[in-house]
Amino acid sequence: MSFKKKGNFMSRITTWSRALLLATGLSLTFQSTAAAPDSFPASPIQLFVPFSAGGSIDVTARALGRALEKTLPGASVVVVNRPGGGGSIALGQVARAKPDGYTLGVFMPPNAVITPNMQSVNYDAKTDFSLIANYALTTLxxxxxxxxxxxxxxxxxxxxxxxxxxxxxxxxxxxxxxxxxxxxxxxxxxxxxxxxxxxxxxxxxxxxxxxxxxxxxxxxxxxxxxxxxxxxxxxxxxxxxxxxxxxxxxxxxxGFDWDADVWTGLAAPKGLDEQVRKKLELAVEQATKDPEFIRAMESMAMIPQYLSGAALQTQFEESHETLPPLIKAAGLVQK
Structure with a gap:
């Protein structure tokens, strides 16, 4: 919209009133941005799942979503299945979303560590995400x-x-x-x-x-x-x-001397406001204690396991050190 097309009206606006309008606009913008974390969530939250419907990650992510609707006042969680690419399709969509808390994705070794070490992906798991919390241990x-x-x-x-x-x-x-x-x-x-x-x-x-x-x-x-x-x-x-x-x-x-437990958490795009991230982190912690969520986990032979965003970051960094040599040794590197 161009104000120049409103010539008669604009001619009556003084330098002072222009400055006042500008200052007021900046103030309103600032107040709106500052108030957003306090009002979160005000829109549905999309939760991207990297596997098809019906599997353990999908079933338990849906149960987590229902629990979050109890533990995060005002929340409505919509699960979006985006299988393929070793989980990278779903996580790639999260990486490209606005960092407003309304787009989350399941973040786990397949899409955070294994696939990026096998092939090219359109995100950097080390830098493109704000980690919310771990909610489960997946057994194989x-x-x-x-x-x-x-x-x-x-x-x-x-x-x-x-x-x-x-x-x-x-x-x-x-x-x-x-x-x-x-x-x-x-x-x-x-x-x-x-x-x-x-x-x-x-x-x-x-x-x-x-x-x-x-x-x-x-x-x-x-x-x-x-x-x-x-x-x-x-x-x-x-x-x-x-x-x-x-x-x-x-x-x-x-006769093998190793295990393969799989941490399973949530991530948001990088740049997420810390107040919003903390809200989500606390909601996940409370959700892992929800009886319906626990029953869903038991039905899928999964283990509820809450870890803070910082602890999930530590798990991710450890996996990023330990898994690539195993991926290479197993002959899975394709890129």
């Missing part, structure tokens, strides 16, 4: 249909050794935690496989039960199928035991 499992001839992890690995190329592993996406954990396990045994990706855990389970694949590495979205007798877990990559499946052996029981 080697799974087979209930009628599979493989009764133990050793059975599976032995068959892969005897007949190379026979077994393909179903996983969510390349660059996921399931991908790296499986690749590392096989690399240490001198084995290889073809990975078949499905975008999300629910789709992997469908493929497993539909006889499209014989073996999969999954997170806890398979737990209901284990409890109903349709799927068996051969081994857990986690150091943590889930009560409902406490008898599942860990990969340490098969």
């Amino acid at each position: 499992y080697v799974a087979v249909p209930a009628d599979s001839p493989y009764k133990t992890l050793q059975d599976l690995l032995g068959d892969m050794q005897a007949e190379p190329g026979k077994v393909m592993f179903g996983i969510t996406t390349l660059g996921s935690g399931t991908h790296l954990a499986t690749a590392r396990m096989l690399q240490e045994k001198g084995l290889s496989t073809e990975f078949v990706t499905y975008g999300g855990g629910a789709q992997v389970i469908t493929a497993l039960l539909g006889d499209q694949i014989k073996v999969a590495t999954l997170a806890g979205e398979a737990l209901p199928y284990v409890l109903s007798g349709k799927v068996r877990f051969l081994a857990s990559f986690s150091a943590k035991k889930i009560e409902a499946i406490k008898d599942v052996p860990s990969i340490r029981d098969a």
Whole structure:
């Protein structure tokens, strides 16, 4: 809009009144900006999930969203699924959003560390985000249909050794935690496989039960199928035991000397006002104690785990030091 088109009106505005209007405008702008953190949230919050609907990360992110609507007065949380690119598509959208608190994304090793070390992504996980908090620990499992001839992890690995190329592993996406954990396990045994990706855990389970694949590495979205007798877990990559499946052996029981627990948190675009970030951090802490959220976590064999934004930053930095050599050793670097 150009004031020059209002010649008669503008001619009656004195230098003093122009200055007054300018000062008033600046003051109103400043007051509006300063008041924003106090009024947050005043609009729906979008939560970007890097996997398809129905998997453990999706189910628990939705449960977290519902809990945040209780612990953050005025909040309305809308989950947006953006699978693909090893989780980088979702996190890339978060990186490009306004840093106003209304765009959040699930931030975890697949999209924060693993994929950026495998291929080019359109963000820098070290500098492009304000970390809110960790809300969960994701556990991973080697799974087979209930009628599979493989009764133990050793059975599976032995068959892969005897007949190379026979077994393909179903996983969510390349660059996921399931991908790296499986690749590392096989690399240490001198084995290889073809990975078949499905975008999300629910789709992997469908493929497993539909006889499209014989073996999969999954997170806890398979737990209901284990409890109903349709799927068996051969081994857990986690150091943590889930009560409902406490008898599942860990990969340490098969002779490996490592675990693969996956921290799972929330991130916002860099530049987020600290007052808004703290509001979100406190809301996440309270949400992890919500009974409905805890039940959703248990149903997906995940563990509620609150860590502050600063503690999540420490976890991320540690993973950024420890995971790249493993990614390289497993032959996953593509860029």
